Every structure is written in C-alpha cells, then in structure tokens.
Amino acid sequence: MNKTKIINFLNEHKLIIIILAVATFLRIFKLDFQSLWLDELYTMNVANPNTGFVDMIKDITIRESFPYLYFIVVKTFFICFGYESTVARIPSMIFGILCVFMIYKLGKELISKKVGLIAAALITLNQFSIYNSQDARAYTFYLFFVLTSYYYLYKFIKKPSKKEALKYAVSAGLLLNTNFFSVTNVLAQGFLLLIFLVFLIDDKKEKIENFKRLMLSIGVIFLFFLPNIYKFYLASQFYSDWIPAPTNGGVTLMIKELVCDSEFVLFIFGILVMFYFIKAFKYPNSEGITKKITDKRVVTFLILISWITFPLIILVLKSYLSTPLYITRYLYSILPAIIIILAISISEIQNNIIKYCILFLIIFSQFVDLTIVKKYYKVPNKTQFREASQLVIDNNKNNEPVYTSLKYWFDFYFKDKFNTIEKPDLEFVINEMMTDSTKIKPFWYTDAHGKPFKLSEKAQQFVDSKFLIDESFDGLDAWSRHFILEKDAVSKFDINQYKPLNTNNGDLAKVWIEVFEKEATSYKISGWGFLENIDSKDNKISIILVNNNEAKVIKCQQTPRTDITKAENKGLNYDNSGFITKIQLSNLQKGEYKIGVFIENKKEHKKGLYLTDKKIIIN
Known part of the structure; x- marks a missing residue:
C-alpha cells in the first residue's frame, strides 16, 4: 500500500479511527486499578497456567457457569505473557475494543455508515461496556460474537447462499461457546431466519433451497456447541440462592444500569426510543413479498426488536418459574440493539444543528457521568480482595494463622505464603477459642463479598478482654483484622x-x-x-x-x-x-x-x- 492509498484510507475512515482510539484509551487506562473480584478470581484459579488443560476442563465443569472457550484463551495468555491480573484482563479489553468496531460494521450494514459511527461513539463511553472490558470474565467475548453473528445473519438474510450460511453458522457457533445465555440470542436469530428465508418466500424452489441452507447452518452450529452440551445441562439445573427474587420494575432498573443511569441521559434516550417507534409505525406497506425482505428499515426493526425481546422474555420467565436471574450482566447482549435504535433515531433528525447538539450532549453527559459523577477511574467499584490481602502480606511477619471463609479466592493473593485456614466466619473462630483456651493466640481474619466484620455481643466481649486489633483494613466489600493478645499490645x-x-x-x-x-x-x-x-x-x-x-x-x-x-x-x-x-x-x-x-x-x-x-x- 503506497503513501497515497494510506492517506486516502485514513481520510475515509478517520472518524471510526478516532472513535476506536478513544475506546482503546478508556479501556486500557488504569486496567489494573481495581482489585480482582470474586468472579475474576475464579478465572485466575480456573485458568492457572500451572495446572494442565484436563484439570482446567474438570474445574470449569464443576465450578464455572461459562463454556470452555474463554478460559482456554485466558490460559494461553497466561502461558505467553505471565500469570498476572493485568494479563487476565487483556483479552476482555481487546474484545471490548473489537465490540466498538463491530457495532460500527453492523450499524453501517443495517442502515448507514452514519448510524454505525453514532452507535460506535455511544458504546465507546458506555460505562457498563468499559467495566466489562476491564473485567477478567467472558462478557466482552460474548458481546463481540453477538454482534458478529447478527452481522452475518443480516448478510445471510440479504443474500441467501451456502457461503453466507456457513459464515453465519460459524459466528453463531462461536457465540454459543462464550456464554450459555447466548442460546436466547441464537433462538431469536433462528426465528428471524425462518421468517425471512422460509415463511415469507412464495417461490417453492427458493424456499426449499433456503431451508437446506438453514439446516446446514443448524448442523454447523450444533457441531460447535457439542463440546458444551453436558456443561449446558449442568448450568440449566443451576439455582441461584444469592440472586434476589424478581420484582416489578426490576427489568427497568437493569436496563438503566446497562444503558446509563444518569437521569439527564436517560431522559434524552427515552425521547429517542419513542421517536424511533413513531417513525417505525409510519413505515408504508410494500407491495410484493420481495420488497418486504429488501426494505432495510423493516428488516432492521424486526432484527432489533427480536434481539431485545427474546432474551428479556426468557430471563423473566426463567426468573419467575425457576430461578431468579435478575442480574444486569445477563442482559448484556441486548445493549447493542438498544444503542443501534438510539443511533438510528439520532441519524434521522433532519436538522443537523439539532442532531449534532443532541449527540454532543449525550457523549458529554456520558463522559461527565463516567469520570466525575461515578469517578470510575478514581474510586473502587469491585470487591477489594487485593487490598485486604495486601495488609496481611505486608504485616504478617510472624506467619500467624490467617482465617477466612473464602480461602479458594484469597489464595490467589496469598500464594501459600501463610497458614491460611478456612472457617465459616469470625464468630466461629472466636467460639472455638472460648471453648478451648489453648487456641487463644494472635491471628488474622480476612473476608469479603457480602461478609462484613460482625460479632455477637458475647463474642465481642471475649475479644475485648483477650485481644487488641492493631492492623485493620475496611474497603469496598472486603476487610481484614489482626488480633494480638492484650498483653502484647x-x-x-x-x-x-x-x-x-x-x-x-x-x-x-x-x-x-x-x-x-x-x-x-x-x-x-x-x-x-x-x-x-x-x-x-x-x-x-x-x-x-x-x-x-x-x-x-x-x-x-x-x-x-x-x-x-x-x-x-x-x-x-x-x-x-x-x-x-x-x-x-x-x-x-x-x-x-x-x-x-x-x-x-x-x-x-x-x-x-x-x-x-x-x-x-x-x-
């Protein structure tokens, strides 16, 4: 590629390059500022490079709710670049950036380049996306393959062929290997394919050919999913005793957290969503079935609505009929669809001054909410396992016993430096000392993840009479204490x-x-x-x-x-x-x-x- 071609390429794509540069900075900046939290520590332990792949597969089957692909990628990164928290987050960061590019590609393919650029700009500053791009979990993998599969789905609908069927099938197969919630996305896509390639086709020969292509896609998708079938069965039997029961307004709260919980931004988003539906309701009827299939606006509307409603309906039904699933990250896959709706609405504002003012206000408000209101890069927003552990590491010079109810998680930071003993809670440790005086010795206790420092009145009186706390840490959802004997104080x-x-x-x-x-x-x-x-x-x-x-x-x-x-x-x-x-x-x-x-x-x-x-x- 000569200099002229490079300059022409940069001029033609300068806006998406700028957006990707900003997205990259926001996702790399302070990548390791937050401590690893509970689920990320699962990732560290499961993908530990010091264990074999067979042991990892067994561990994932027992402990994890995700398929195997993500952990294989992370383990490979550990082997190549080192067993560190920053390395664990790099795959998520990379795929988080790729999501920005992929929503641009999808928006461009569905409607126009302008829609793609606006969608990319909106997701660039979306706090939930930035958070997941700095989280050592599979969610940006999931979102990337959701976007990729919808991109190839649309191309398959637009131009049915064996080649497009295979492209879609591979992307959907990989999607199923990132998150078991992706089954809801693939069901929505299957519904669309049946509608557009079978039910809306009058020509019998074409309908049969499309059905064959559809069966080919299903076969390839099934082959990709085959290694995860048993794991999927185990996940389907899961009952979440830690997730609150669903409530009225719960879905609204999740969507607010997903999109942006700034009241000003939500107000503008609400207007834009209504504007999109009003415009959609005015789409004229087309004569002939072919026009219905090729009308971008109609196809896009059906794609976006099914994209959002299928996961929502399944999550709500599962939550009320089986096990609660009202967790915002479980709805992460619908975020791009909402953003594309907003991007379409902004692009259809006729007056350019109003259009770009609205876009600027949204982007500026998102940035202010991220950096000033939420102080995302300044204050902890993840359980501070690292900081609670570091107090013990820095001060346990006498190698005193360290008690915790979360040994499996804290062990990543302690790395076998101490005699770490798992106990249900601090009260249990104190009760043991009250019944057996030989156990009254200096010790450390650290805990996290919804387990606060709390003692009964009787246990507290015992502690006050026998111990003094000389080292302590109280952080976000994590704490540590060093109990020394009163006589040593x-x-x-x-x-x-x-x-x-x-x-x-x-x-x-x-x-x-x-x-x-x-x-x-x-x-x-x-x-x-x-x-x-x-x-x-x-x-x-x-x-x-x-x-x-x-x-x-x-x-x-x-x-x-x-x-x-x-x-x-x-x-x-x-x-x-x-x-x-x-x-x-x-x-x-x-x-x-x-x-x-x-x-x-x-x-x-x-x-x-x-x-x-x-x-x-x-x-």
Missing part, C-alpha cells in the same frame, strides 16, 4: 528522644481526641491524627502513656477517615488518619499517665509525638 517507648516535652515533639502533627471514655475495666480512646503535609497512607499511629521518665506504647487500630481529607482540603490524602484503642487498666501501675499520640511514617522518615491534655490516673 503494650511495650516500652523511648521518651528521652523528645525531651524536654512540648505539645508537638519531632515532626509537626495534627491530632484530635474525639472519644476518651472510662469503662468498667478500661479506657476507650479514639480520634484522628496525621503528620502535617505528608500523605497518611503509610502512617502508623500509636497511643503513648507518659509516666514521669517512662513511657509505654499502646497499639491502635487505624480506621478510614475520608472526612478528614475533605475537611483539610490540602490536596493530600489523610484517609488513613483515624485510630481507636482500648487500654486495659489492669496493665497499668499506680500513677498519672499523660496521653500522647505517636505518628510514624517510615517511608518518608518522619515521626512526631503529640501530647494531649488527656490523663489516666490509677490510684
């Missing part, structure tokens, strides 16, 4: 390094004691503190008890305080500034103890001691 502190003592000693610290309460056998102390002009992420906070020339360190549990970051408004992160502890009076001798707060940041080589006006007096 107190140690000596070299106070001489700061004499003569002032309010602020060493590096400047800002501290506030919010709770200072005497209980029956202890003092409860909580508040916040940070070193001035230093990010609090790596800060460690302790309570210091100063008694004459001696001092003791009491370890604290640090707690997140996003309110302090907002209140200080200095462009620094003070989220890790909260602290809470209990001081057992039995650990103190008679005397007067001044309360200090010691904050150390070893990474920045900074530390400061702040002496408060609080005192504990033991008579």
Whole structure:
C-alpha cells in the first residue's frame, strides 16, 4: 500500500479511527486499578497456567457457569505473557475494543455508515461496556460474537447462499461457546431466519433451497456447541440462592444500569426510543413479498426488536418459574440493539444543528457521568480482595494463622505464603477459642463479598478482654483484622528522644481526641491524627502513656477517615488518619499517665509525638 492509498484510507475512515482510539484509551487506562473480584478470581484459579488443560476442563465443569472457550484463551495468555491480573484482563479489553468496531460494521450494514459511527461513539463511553472490558470474565467475548453473528445473519438474510450460511453458522457457533445465555440470542436469530428465508418466500424452489441452507447452518452450529452440551445441562439445573427474587420494575432498573443511569441521559434516550417507534409505525406497506425482505428499515426493526425481546422474555420467565436471574450482566447482549435504535433515531433528525447538539450532549453527559459523577477511574467499584490481602502480606511477619471463609479466592493473593485456614466466619473462630483456651493466640481474619466484620455481643466481649486489633483494613466489600493478645499490645517507648516535652515533639502533627471514655475495666480512646503535609497512607499511629521518665506504647487500630481529607482540603490524602484503642487498666501501675499520640511514617522518615491534655490516673 503506497503513501497515497494510506492517506486516502485514513481520510475515509478517520472518524471510526478516532472513535476506536478513544475506546482503546478508556479501556486500557488504569486496567489494573481495581482489585480482582470474586468472579475474576475464579478465572485466575480456573485458568492457572500451572495446572494442565484436563484439570482446567474438570474445574470449569464443576465450578464455572461459562463454556470452555474463554478460559482456554485466558490460559494461553497466561502461558505467553505471565500469570498476572493485568494479563487476565487483556483479552476482555481487546474484545471490548473489537465490540466498538463491530457495532460500527453492523450499524453501517443495517442502515448507514452514519448510524454505525453514532452507535460506535455511544458504546465507546458506555460505562457498563468499559467495566466489562476491564473485567477478567467472558462478557466482552460474548458481546463481540453477538454482534458478529447478527452481522452475518443480516448478510445471510440479504443474500441467501451456502457461503453466507456457513459464515453465519460459524459466528453463531462461536457465540454459543462464550456464554450459555447466548442460546436466547441464537433462538431469536433462528426465528428471524425462518421468517425471512422460509415463511415469507412464495417461490417453492427458493424456499426449499433456503431451508437446506438453514439446516446446514443448524448442523454447523450444533457441531460447535457439542463440546458444551453436558456443561449446558449442568448450568440449566443451576439455582441461584444469592440472586434476589424478581420484582416489578426490576427489568427497568437493569436496563438503566446497562444503558446509563444518569437521569439527564436517560431522559434524552427515552425521547429517542419513542421517536424511533413513531417513525417505525409510519413505515408504508410494500407491495410484493420481495420488497418486504429488501426494505432495510423493516428488516432492521424486526432484527432489533427480536434481539431485545427474546432474551428479556426468557430471563423473566426463567426468573419467575425457576430461578431468579435478575442480574444486569445477563442482559448484556441486548445493549447493542438498544444503542443501534438510539443511533438510528439520532441519524434521522433532519436538522443537523439539532442532531449534532443532541449527540454532543449525550457523549458529554456520558463522559461527565463516567469520570466525575461515578469517578470510575478514581474510586473502587469491585470487591477489594487485593487490598485486604495486601495488609496481611505486608504485616504478617510472624506467619500467624490467617482465617477466612473464602480461602479458594484469597489464595490467589496469598500464594501459600501463610497458614491460611478456612472457617465459616469470625464468630466461629472466636467460639472455638472460648471453648478451648489453648487456641487463644494472635491471628488474622480476612473476608469479603457480602461478609462484613460482625460479632455477637458475647463474642465481642471475649475479644475485648483477650485481644487488641492493631492492623485493620475496611474497603469496598472486603476487610481484614489482626488480633494480638492484650498483653502484647503494650511495650516500652523511648521518651528521652523528645525531651524536654512540648505539645508537638519531632515532626509537626495534627491530632484530635474525639472519644476518651472510662469503662468498667478500661479506657476507650479514639480520634484522628496525621503528620502535617505528608500523605497518611503509610502512617502508623500509636497511643503513648507518659509516666514521669517512662513511657509505654499502646497499639491502635487505624480506621478510614475520608472526612478528614475533605475537611483539610490540602490536596493530600489523610484517609488513613483515624485510630481507636482500648487500654486495659489492669496493665497499668499506680500513677498519672499523660496521653500522647505517636505518628510514624517510615517511608518518608518522619515521626512526631503529640501530647494531649488527656490523663489516666490509677490510684
């Protein structure tokens, strides 16, 4: 290809190239920012390159709800590029970008290039699509083959031939190897093929030929699906006890999450959908059956409506008659059809100024909703298994036991570094210690995925009397705690390094004691503190008890305080500034103890001691 041809190609396709460049950036940017969540950890474990393909197939059959193809692809990526979370998400990212290109191709084929470009622009900024493009699951594979199969379906309808029948059959066969919900898509496509290639054909000879082509497609599709038949049977017997029962308005909520839950964008989308149906209802009748088949608008309408309604109807019936399936990602396949309807409506606005204003408002609003309202690239939106694990990895120097109810999932991060023991919950661990005192030892507990840190009153009292929490993490749907023995919570502190003592000693610290309460056998102390002009992420906070020339360190549990970051408004992160502890009076001798707060940041080589006006007096 010479220089002139390249320039002509770029000029002719510059808009889709720009759209694809933006789509690529939005899907690559911060690809590994979010932790792997529960389902992604399934992917990591099932596609582990250190296990054989036979073991993987067995594991998928037992544990997974997807067919085998996606995991074979991911395992191959692991073997070639390394066993990392970023590598796991690359296939989804690639197919997420290909979805943008494929919706352009489909929109162009169904109606016009303009429709294809608008559809590509809309899906580029769709948050649900970006999310799935950064998720180590098979959903972008699924969506890509949904789009590809509909592309070849339309070509098959438009020009029935053995060649087109085979192209469609291969794309539909691959579709069935990505997600078992694709059966609903293939049923919808089969319905369309029967309508357009058999029932609406008057010529008997042509009808027979089309039926033969249809049978050829079914045969090829069946061969592709054959390896998954047993797996499909197992999936069909699945009962979801974790999915809520269907409710009125549930489908509407799923579609809002799928398309965009910004009220302004939804308002515009609602108008555009009504506009499309009003225009469709005014399509004139055509004389002769051939015109009905070749009328792009009619064919497109039937394709899009069946594309949306078949999966919806089957999902609703299955949810009410068998097992609940009201999960937005199960409806992911209908998203392109909705977007193409919106693209057609925008393209049919006659006034160009209004048309491009509407398009700009939608794209701008989607971008604002993604980056500013939802803060997609700034705040966690997946269960923080990684961060909960990292606290244990960084601080479990004594190789103390780590308890969790989700060993299979946390093991990916722990990688056999610790003695990880599966228990139903923290309450179970504490009850074991209450019945067997020999088990009262320092330990870690971490959990996630709808299992919050919670204890009964009796168990909490036991913990308060025997343990102190000195390390903790509370994140999105995940948490970790380090329980140390009460007697190990107190140690000596070299106070001489700061004499003569002032309010602020060493590096400047800002501290506030919010709770200072005497209980029956202890003092409860909580508040916040940070070193001035230093990010609090790596800060460690302790309570210091100063008694004459001696001092003791009491370890604290640090707690997140996003309110302090907002209140200080200095462009620094003070989220890790909260602290809470209990001081057992039995650990103190008679005397007067001044309360200090010691904050150390070893990474920045900074530390400061702040002496408060609080005192504990033991008579």
